Amino acid sequence: MNAVEGRRLYKTYGELVAVDHIDFDVRERECFGFLGPNGAGKTTTMKMIYGLAGVDEGELRVLGLDARKERRKVKSRLGVVPQEANLDWDLTVRENLVQQALYYGAQADGRIDELLALAQLGQRSASKPRELSGGMQRRLLIARALINQPELIVLDEPTTGLDPQARLAVWDLLDGLKDGGVTLILTTHYMEEAERICDRLAIMDQGKIVAYGSPGELRDRYGQPNLEGVFIEITGRGLRE
Amino acid sequence: MTLAFPSLRMAFRVWRRDLRVFSSLWKGALLPTFLDPVLYLLAMGFGLGAYIASINGIPYKDFIASGLVASAAMWATAFETTYNVHFRMTEYRLYDNVLSTPVEVEDLVLGEMAWACTRAVIYGTVFLIIVALFGLIHSPWAVVTPVFIVIGAACFAAIGLSFTTIVGKVDYFTYYYTLFVTPMFLFSGIFYPLDRLPQWTHVVAWFTPLYHLVLITRGLILGPHLLSVLGNTLWLVVVTAGLFSVPVIWMRKRLVP
Ligand SMILES: Nc1ncnc2c1ncn2[C@@H]1O[C@H](COP(=O)(O)OP(=O)(O)OP(=O)(O)O)[C@@H](O)[C@H]1O
Ligand SMILES: [Mg+2]
Numbered sequence: 252m253n254a255v256e257g258r259r260l261y262k263t264y265g266e267l268v269a270v271d272h273i274d275f276d277v278r279e280r281e282c283f284g285f286l287g288p289n290g291a292g293k294t295t296t297m298k299m300i301y302g303l304a305g306v307d308e309g310e311l312r313v314l315g316l317d318a319r320k321e322r323r324k325v326k327s328r329l330g331v332v333p334q335e336a337n338l339d340w341d342l343t344v345r346e347n348l349v350q351q352a353l354y355y356g357a358q359a360d361g362r363i364d365e366l367l368a369l370a371q372l373g374q375r376s377a378s379k380p381r382e383l384s385g386g387m388q389r390r391l392l393i394a395r396a397l398i399n400q401p402e403l404i405v406l407d408e409p410t411t412g413l414d415p416q417a418r419l420a421v422w423d424l425l426d427g428l429k430d431g432g433v434t435l436i437l438t439t440h441y442m443e444e445a446e447r448i449c450d451r452l453a454i455m456d457q458g459k460i461v462a463y464g465s466p467g468e469l470r471d472r473y474g475q476p477n478l479e480g481v482f483i484e485i486t487g488r489g490l491r492e
Numbered sequence: 493m494t495l496a497f498p499s500l501r502m503a504f505r506v507w508r509r510d511l512r513v514f515s516s517l518w519k520g521a522l523l524p525t526f527l528d529p530v531l532y533l534l535a536m537g538f539g540l541g542a543y544i545a546s547i548n549g550i551p552y553k554d555f556i557a558s559g560l561v562a563s564a565a566m567w568a569t570a571f572e573t574t575y576n577v578h579f580r581m582t583e584y585r586l587y588d589n590v591l592s593t594p595v596e597v598e599d600l601v602l603g604e605m606a607w608a609c610t611r612a613v614i615y616g617t618v619f620l621i622i623v624a625l626f627g628l629i630h631s632p633w634a635v636v637t638p639v640f641i642v643i644g645a646a647c648f649a650a651i652g653l654s655f656t657t658i659v660g661k662v663d664y665f666t667y668y669y670t671l672f673v674t675p676m677f678l679f680s681g682i683f684y685p686l687d688r689l690p691q692w693t694h695v696v697a698w699f700t701p702l703y704h705l706v707l708i709t710r711g712l713i714l715g716p717h718l719l720s721v722l723g724n725t726l727w728l729v730v731v732t733a734g735l736f737s738v739p740v741i742w743m744r745k746r747l748v749p
Contacts (some may be wrong), residue, residue: 264749301592303748323594331592337585341513350512353505354593399593 252315254279254403254434255300261308262295269295271458272309282425282435284445286478287455288488293438294334296455297407300436301331314403327355330401334408334438336388338380344391345376348398355399362398369424370394385412393421397428404428406437410444422448442478454482461485495737498598506595506603507610514611525571529564529619533557533626536683547685550714557628558713559682562705564619565612565641566648570673572608573652574665582660587747597744601736605649612645613638623713633712640712640725644705647728650735651701657742676702704728 255277262270270292277283285293298304300313302322311318313325339347348366352359367373370390372383380388389412396404409425410418425435425448439445445452446466454462454469462469462481470477473484483489537553544552580586590600617638623629655668679686679693680702686694697703704724711717711724 303588303592305748323596326592327594329592331589333588333592335585335588337589339509339586339589340584342509346512350509351589351593353508354590354595356501356505356594 252279253277253312254281254314255283255436256312257296257299257309258311259309260296260299260306260311262292262299262304263307268458270299273453273455273458273460275453275460275463277434277436278451279434280429280432281450282429282437282448284449284452285436285438285455286440286442286445286452286482290457291455292458293455294407297405297436297438301329301405302326327399328402330396330399330404332389332392332396332404332406332409334411336380336385336392338388338391338395340380343377343379344372344383347380347391348395351395351398357399359398366394366397369397371420386414386417389413390417390421393424401433403434403436406435408438408440410439410441418444445478452478454478454485456482456486495740496596496598498602499596500602502595502599503602503606506590506600507606509590510604510607511610525568525615526618528567529560529615530622532560533623548687553626554628554630554714555710556683557623557626558710559680559706561616561620561623561637561641561709561713562644562702563677563680563682565616565645565705566673566676566702568611568615569608569645569648570652570669572611573604573649574656574668575662577604577653577656578660578662578665581656581743581747582662587743591747597748598740601653601739601743604653605646605736608649608652609642609645612648613641616641616645620713628713630714631712631716633716633718637709637712640705640708640721643725643728643732644701644708647701647705647732647735650732650739653739654735654742657739657746660746676700681706701728701731 253276257273257275259272259274260270261272273296285296287293295304299306299311300318302318302325306319314328316325318325339350342350345363345367348359348363364373367376370393372387372391372394375383375387380391383391389409393406393409396406410421413421422444429435449466451465453460462485464472466478469481473481475481475484479489533553533556537556541552546552547555587600591597620634620637624634652668659665680697680700686697704727707724708721711721
């Protein structure tokens with residue numbers, strides 16, 4: 252069974268077509284990437300998967316469930332790292348995790364310290380999120396997404412704004428989760444990141460998927476040394492903007 | 493769009509978050525809110541009350557104290573469901589996270605309503621105790637007033653959340669106060685009975701929740717007028733139930749487009 256199946260997915264905001272009839276499968280236990288320039292429709296696609304954007308047309312199955320009809324069930328089994336840091340700024344770092352566990356009804360007494368350590372925030376557990384650096388906030392977002400031991404984690408630009416060391420730490424973390432049987436879907440603007448951690452990926456442009464496959468397949472198919480070259484070959488433009 | 497009944501368990505989780513924040517704040521920033529109605533009671537009840545001995549046979553300070561219990565609940569709910577909810581929804585993007593968990597929009601709205609009611613009960617009851625200490629309570633039925641504060645506050649909350657989710661822009665929030673909350677405060681019979689005003693003012697007042705809550709708190713505190721209490725409660729319950737879906741629909745429109 253696939254972890255996510257999108258069929259002819261379509262979504263508009265008023266006049267603007269954000270996602271234009273895309274088809275994709277995310278296999279269980281793989282790391283699947285969405286790439287594409289700003290405004291390509293990556294975040295919108297992710298939001299449809301985790302229930303924060305309605306699906307106008309098409310079919311979306313997540314973990315075997317109809318994402319439109321069984322939203323509560325779907326969401327209880329997902330972890331979400333959003334593009335914007337939407338932490339609870341009125342609570343401390345630790346309380347953010349405690350409260351998140353409550354939203355899921357998850358027993359998390361022992362896990363909180365474990366997750367704080369994982370995010371390297373053990374020393375900052377009494378701080379308010381505003382007192383953390385941008386990179387620390389991202390790490391807290393990732394830790395928060397693990398609180399319910401999700402089967403599928405959706406990460407929207409998880410490494411944007413991280414220093415090279417912190418990025419490596421996130422990659423290791425994601426590798427570890429994948430080895431533990433978790434399915435990962437992420438978006439990124441970093442080609443080397445996609446080539447390093449994604450098993451397969453979809454390159455989006457103007458709401459459409461313009462290339463789809465493993466990094467190796469795509470390079471071979473278009474005769475390019477890297478994914479940037481693949482995108483230029485298809486669209487005549489660079490991937491960043 | 494389908495409307496679903498909220499889950500009480502999920503709404504509790506939303507309510508619990510607000511309580512967590514409140515527990516760490518109330519001693520400092522929120523203390524002045526307790527003093528507001530006391531100031532009105534002192535200035536109007538004891539100040540003006542020195543000139544106006546009684547209204548319909550009730551000493552003036554007793555008359556307004558029983559009404560100010562209702563407005564204390566209204567003010568607490570108004571701030572909570574306009575500015576506070578707006579910041580959580582639009583500025584902090586807090587609800588984006590909440591809605592990515594098993595909590596749905598209808599649970600979120602119910603949880604925030606419940607929290608607004610909790611604040612109203614806290615502020616209303618503290619003021620009620622102060623009123624009791626001044627010796628302005630005439631009936632043992634006053635002890636059940638908090639229950640009715642919850643019912644009135646639910647109605648204020650449903651209206652506040654409807655306004656906030658429909659308007660969406662913090663720049664327009666002053667209209668809520670200038671055109672709705674303040675006029676209700678002044679013209680709902682807290683400071684003087686509506687008896688001698690023209691008939692149309694009664695009609696307008698009848699359509700506002702504060703008018704009904706004032707009749708309830710006054711009915712309980714000054715002498716049990718139980719039939720009036722029941723009738724006005726019915727009004728509040730019906731309006732609250734009728735309005736509940738409005739913030740649900742608008743919040744969904746904004747947060748789950
Ligand atoms: N809430 C919204 N209301 C209106 N339009 C929106 C909304 N969210 C996104 N859009 C529009 O939909 C299109 C796709 O946006 P989306 O956020 O999915 O892009 P993205 O690929 O994630 O871009 P980025 O790399 O900048 O994050 C854009 O044109 C954007 O302006
Ligand atoms: Mg995006």
